[in-house]
Amino acid sequence: MNDQICVGAIAGAFGVQGEVRLKSFTSDPEAIADYAPLTTEDGSQSFEIQLTRAIPQGFAARLTGVRSKEDADALKGIRLFAPRDRLPSLLDDEYYHADLIGLAVYDTGGVELGRVRAVLNHGASDILEITTPGNSAAILLPFTLAAVPTVDISAGRIVADPPEGLFD
Incomplete structure (x- = not known):
């Protein structure tokens, strides 16, 4: 786990x-100021x-x-980080994106599918970008309970039940 979280x-x-x-990448966007001082990576x-005012x-x-x-x-382009211990505690089914990156992804039968390269969010919900061995293109897996029933940070693994044909 990273001691610094990008906020x-x-x-x-x-x-x-x-x-x-x-x-702001925090769940409550205005809360970013509460975690200051923030540092560069x-x-x-x-x-x-x-914060002086909200803008688009x-x-x-x-x-x-x-x-x-x-x-x-x-x-411009500098990412800002806060120490993990300054951030709020998470619920059991919530994760910091930094903790998901690098985790191995297995199917429900125990076969390794790949590793999480990034966590994307384009508005509706999070999407796991997964790299697979021998494939330069990434697979995009919805980060929903149906598609990802188990996340075990301490074991460094995710169990996925991807839609049929996604990893073919």
Whole structure:
């Protein structure tokens, strides 16, 4: 399990006064500010966050040390992380995406299907992107109880019951 969880990303500058466009990946988008200070993935930078207003696909925000449009533009694409212990506890059937990436995926008969490369969400629900041995194309598996009846983080495995023909 990762000690740091990605909770947001900087999408670029917002205006000319040093505000940034901030995308929140938290279940309650405004809660991202509650987990500050947030750090870059390598831990080289740390930011306190003040959300100034909601904007399409995120927030306008002020970050400590960011005073100009140029400072904000330089941070475009930076992902922001919070320590796991600062985040809320999860229910039994909830998972941080970071904990699912890399897990082996098995079918209900115990045959390994592949590994989780990414967790995608395009609005409706999460989708597991699974890489399979000897195949360059990824398989997209809905992350629903019907398609993924078992997730065992401690054992490092997922049991899937994929729709017929998905892994053929």
